[in-house]
Amino acid sequence: xxxxxxxxxxxxxxxxxxxxxxxxxxxxxxxxxxxxxxxxxxxxxxxxxxxxxxxxxxxxxxxxxxxxxxxxxxxxxxxxxxxxxxxxxxxxxxxxxxxxxxxxxxxxxxxxxxxxxxxxxxxxxxxxxxxxxxxxxxxxxxxxxxxxxxxxxxxxxxxxxxxxxxxxxxxxxxxxxxxxxxxxxxxxxxxxxxxxxxxxxxxxxxxxxxxxxxxxxxxxxxxxxxxxxxxxxxxxxxxxxxxxxxxxxxxxxxxxxxxxxxxxxxxxxxxxxxxxxxxxxxx
Amino acid sequence: xxxxxxxxxxxxxxxxxxxxxxxxxxxxxxxxxxxxxxxxxxxxxxxxxxxxxxxxxxxxxxxxxxxxxxxxxxxxxxxxxxxxxxxxxxxxxxxxxxxxxxxxxxxxxxxxxxxxxxxxxxxxxxxxxxxxxxxxxxxxx
Numbered sequence: 001x002x003x004x005x006x007x008x009x010x011x012x013x014x015x016x017x018x019x020x021x022x023x024x025x026x027x028x029x030x031x032x033x034x035x036x037x038x039x040x041x042x043x044x045x046x047x048x049x050x051x052x053x054x055x056x057x058x059x060x061x062x063x064x065x066x067x068x069x070x071x072x073x074x075x076x077x078x079x080x081x082x083x084x085x086x087x088x089x090x091x092x093x094x095x096x097x098x099x100x101x102x103x104x105x106x107x108x109x110x111x112x113x114x115x116x117x118x119x120x121x122x123x124x125x126x127x128x129x130x131x132x133x134x135x136x137x138x139x140x141x142x143x144x145x146x147x148x149x150x151x152x153x154x155x156x157x158x159x160x161x162x163x164x165x166x167x168x169x170x171x172x173x174x175x176x177x178x179x180x181x182x183x184x185x186x187x188x189x190x191x192x193x194x195x196x197x198x199x200x201x202x203x204x205x206x207x208x209x210x211x212x213x214x215x216x217x218x219x220x221x222x223x224x225x226x227x228x229x230x231x232x233x234x235x236x237x238x239x240x241x242x243x244x245x246x247x248x249x250x251x252x253x254x255x256x257x258x259x260x261x262x263x264x265x266x267x268x269x270x271x272x273x274x275x276x277x278x279x280x281x282x283x
Numbered sequence: 284x285x286x287x288x289x290x291x292x293x294x295x296x297x298x299x300x301x302x303x304x305x306x307x308x309x310x311x312x313x314x315x316x317x318x319x320x321x322x323x324x325x326x327x328x329x330x331x332x333x334x335x336x337x338x339x340x341x342x343x344x345x346x347x348x349x350x351x352x353x354x355x356x357x358x359x360x361x362x363x364x365x366x367x368x369x370x371x372x373x374x375x376x377x378x379x380x381x382x383x384x385x386x387x388x389x390x391x392x393x394x395x396x397x398x399x400x401x402x403x404x405x406x407x408x409x410x411x412x413x414x415x416x417x418x419x420x421x422x423x424x
Binding site (some may be wrong): 168174193 | 286287288290292319322323324325366369372375378379380381382386388390391395
């Protein structure tokens with residue numbers, strides 16, 4: 001039996017060569033060499049993979065397109081649904097903000113009882129500054145009741161049916177409100193106009209009224225409760241020959257954006273007209 | 284546009300009754316008057332009178348210049364705006380609302396007039412399409 005003797009030098013040489021190659025590889029000295037050697041292999045693999053994927057796509061495309069279309073339809077429906085929800089939520093947020101502001105207003109005037117109503121229509125005629133609210137006599141709304149917004153006075157109810165009421169805004173040309181200017185503590189009449197501008201009239205000549213002064217309802221005339229904020233004096237018009245001063249008023253309520261209002265339901269307007277002779281006009 | 288407003292009810296009514304195919308003009312006038320009468324704070328009979336008068340006016344001028352519907356449209360829009368705003372103003376003035384004629388004319392009537400004339404043509408086109416759908420042209424056998 002021929003037994004081959006181990007060759008230690010051969011083994012050691014092989015081990016040294018392997019270790020050397022490994023050391024060179026780990027040290028990064030073989031990288032250019034391996035890159036050059038393997039580049040054709042990677043190119044070939046890449047080419048093969050691309051062709052294979054293209055072939056696979058070609059085979060499975062119809063089912064993918066159908067699936068994608070389904071998915072697209074579903075996602076579009078979902079987007080539409082979410083957009084609707086977003087719009088609804090935005091409306092609710094706006095409504096909550098308005099109601100919160102109205103609640104704050106109601107807390108500042110705890111002596112009054114309120115019910116909230118939505119503005120559902122505006123008068124179509126340019127001369128008429130009226131809105132229609134969605135509460136009527138069934139809800140306890142009566143003719144003459146004052147209407148306020150979160151910031152201040154809006155107007156008063158002039159006509160009522162079972163489920164709705166018409167509110168005359170204080171900007172209406174036919175509207176007159178008895179007000180008090182603070183801190184001058186002077187009474188005056190607030191008048192609307194076709195341009196929705198508010199004017200203060202019958203301010204005594206000796207009254208010291210300044211721009212920025214607050215205007216509150218005085219309660220005179222019996223149409224409105226006292227101390228409801230109406231606006232601020234914007235500018236004064238004084239003429240030496242005139243009996244009274246006039247002033248332009250900046251209202252606190254934005255009448256173009258009325259959405260929800262409060263009707264003061266515990267206020268009973270007083271008709272003082274019979275107390276005066278017929279020829280006198282009392283606002 | 285200052286304090287004027289386009290009267291879409293007026294424009295739709297005019298565009299509808301000017302089309303040759305349509306009839307029952309008076310009924311549409313009464314309906315328009317009642318609808319606006321319900322929405323406005325003016326007495327309901329004022330818009331009713333206004334819209335019926337406009338229908339009457341259109342009927343009169345239609346009998347004379349029937350071949351120029353656009354001329355009728357603009358004439359009626361012009362006259363209708365004056366009539367509606369004029370009667371509204373007159374009623375409010377008589378009932379004691381403090382209105383200044385110059386303000387009414389410059390800030391309400393003229394802007395409303397411009398808006399109505401501007402919108403008259405698009406509304407007329409739209410109503411023409413609707414009239415075609417409602418009254419399709421008869422095909423000769």
